[in-house]
Amino acid sequence: MARTRIGMLVFLAVLNGATPASALAQEALAVDIVEAEVTTTERRSSLTGEIQASQSLMAAFPIGGRVTEVMVELGAKVEQGAALAQLDSIQQELAVRAAEAGLVTARADHVQAREEFDRAEALLTSGAGTRAVRDAAEDQLRAAEGVLAQAEAELDRAKKALLDTVLRAPSSSTVIQRMIEPGQIIGAAQPALELALDNGLQAVFEISEAMLIEGTPSAIELSRLSSPKDTFDGVVSEISPLVDAATGTVAVKVAIPNPPDGITYGDPVRGTVTRSRGQLISLPFDAMTASADGPAVWKVDPQTMKVSLHTVEVERYATGEVLLAEGVEGGEWIVTRGAQLLFPGRIVRRAEAGQ
Incomplete structure (x- = not known):
C-alpha cells in the first residue's frame, strides 16, 4: 500500500511538469552560511635538545x-x-737520574779532552810536540763533544718523558x-x-630529515625545560650532512650568542621554530564535505542563492577549523550546517537564529 502511494505522488508530480528534485528546489533550504576569511598563519615546531660546548677535545x-x-x-x-x-713516574724519574749522571761523566770527559788538545796544540806550536799527537788529541776532543751532545739529548728526552x-x-x-x-x-x-x-655554548638537536625540506630557519627560540618562560635566541651554526642510519635524524647545532646565567653543559633545552605559512582560507570544520575528486565545500552564489560543489586543497586541520590553500577565495559564501542536504543548483537561504 505504501509503495502504491509513493508511486501516485511521483505520477502527480510528472503530470504537473516537475521532477521530485525540482519540486524540492522551489523552496529555499535554510542553512548556515559563513564568509571565507583570509588569515595569515604560522606554524610552530618544538624539539628537545641538549646544551653542549661549542668546541671540545x-x-x-x-x-x-x-x-x-x-x-x-x-x-x-x-x-x-x-x-x-x-x-x-718511577721509571721516568730513574731515567732522568741516569741521564744526569751520564751528562756529568760526558762533561768531565769533554773537559779532559779539551785540556789534552790544548796541551798538544801548545807543544806543537813550541816545536816540542808532533802533529800526530796533536791530531789524535783533536779526534779525542771531537768524540767527547759528540758524547756530551748525546748525553744532553738523553737528559732532555728523559725530562720530557717525566713531564709526560x-x-x-x-x-x-x-x-x-x-x-x-x-x-x-x-x-x-x-x-x-x-x-x-670555554669559548661558547651550543644546543644540539636531532631533527627529522623531513623538517629540513622547508629550509633552514633564520632564528630559533630556546628555553630551558626548567624555566620555559625564560627564552633566549639561537642561530643554526651547523647541519650534519649525514643522516643517522639508526634514528633517521640529522644532528643540528645551534649557536647561543648570549647564553643566560646558570646554563651549563648537559642542560636540556627546548628549541622552537616559527614558520610563516602565508595567507590561507579559514573555514569552520563543519563546512567540509567530499566529492569524487576529494575534499570539497558548497559555495553559494549571492545573486541566485544557488549552491555548487567545489573541490579544495586542504593545507592543514586545526582545532575547530580547516585551513585551505586553494579552491576558495576570501569573502565567498560557504555553507556549513545543512551541507549534507544539498545538491548542485539547490536554492538556499540563511538560517535564522534558532532554526
Missing part, C-alpha cells in the same frame, strides 16, 4: 702507564696548564667526561678526559 697521555691520581672531577673548571691526572706523566689542560676549559680512574692501566694516546673549551 679529548685529553690523553702521550705515553702509557698506570694512573696514580686524577686531580679533577666532572664539571671542574681548570685553567691552562693545570694538572689533570698523573701516571706512575702529568696530563695538563691545554687551555681554560671544563671537564665534561672522565674516562680514567686511579690504578687503571692505559695506553699511549688513550682518551682520559673530555674537556669543553
Whole structure:
C-alpha cells in the first residue's frame, strides 16, 4: 500500500511538469552560511635538545702507564696548564737520574779532552810536540763533544718523558667526561678526559630529515625545560650532512650568542621554530564535505542563492577549523550546517537564529 502511494505522488508530480528534485528546489533550504576569511598563519615546531660546548677535545697521555691520581672531577673548571691526572713516574724519574749522571761523566770527559788538545796544540806550536799527537788529541776532543751532545739529548728526552706523566689542560676549559680512574692501566694516546673549551655554548638537536625540506630557519627560540618562560635566541651554526642510519635524524647545532646565567653543559633545552605559512582560507570544520575528486565545500552564489560543489586543497586541520590553500577565495559564501542536504543548483537561504 505504501509503495502504491509513493508511486501516485511521483505520477502527480510528472503530470504537473516537475521532477521530485525540482519540486524540492522551489523552496529555499535554510542553512548556515559563513564568509571565507583570509588569515595569515604560522606554524610552530618544538624539539628537545641538549646544551653542549661549542668546541671540545679529548685529553690523553702521550705515553702509557698506570694512573696514580686524577686531580679533577666532572664539571671542574681548570685553567691552562693545570694538572689533570698523573701516571706512575718511577721509571721516568730513574731515567732522568741516569741521564744526569751520564751528562756529568760526558762533561768531565769533554773537559779532559779539551785540556789534552790544548796541551798538544801548545807543544806543537813550541816545536816540542808532533802533529800526530796533536791530531789524535783533536779526534779525542771531537768524540767527547759528540758524547756530551748525546748525553744532553738523553737528559732532555728523559725530562720530557717525566713531564709526560702529568696530563695538563691545554687551555681554560671544563671537564665534561672522565674516562680514567686511579690504578687503571692505559695506553699511549688513550682518551682520559673530555674537556669543553670555554669559548661558547651550543644546543644540539636531532631533527627529522623531513623538517629540513622547508629550509633552514633564520632564528630559533630556546628555553630551558626548567624555566620555559625564560627564552633566549639561537642561530643554526651547523647541519650534519649525514643522516643517522639508526634514528633517521640529522644532528643540528645551534649557536647561543648570549647564553643566560646558570646554563651549563648537559642542560636540556627546548628549541622552537616559527614558520610563516602565508595567507590561507579559514573555514569552520563543519563546512567540509567530499566529492569524487576529494575534499570539497558548497559555495553559494549571492545573486541566485544557488549552491555548487567545489573541490579544495586542504593545507592543514586545526582545532575547530580547516585551513585551505586553494579552491576558495576570501569573502565567498560557504555553507556549513545543512551541507549534507544539498545538491548542485539547490536554492538556499540563511538560517535564522534558532532554526
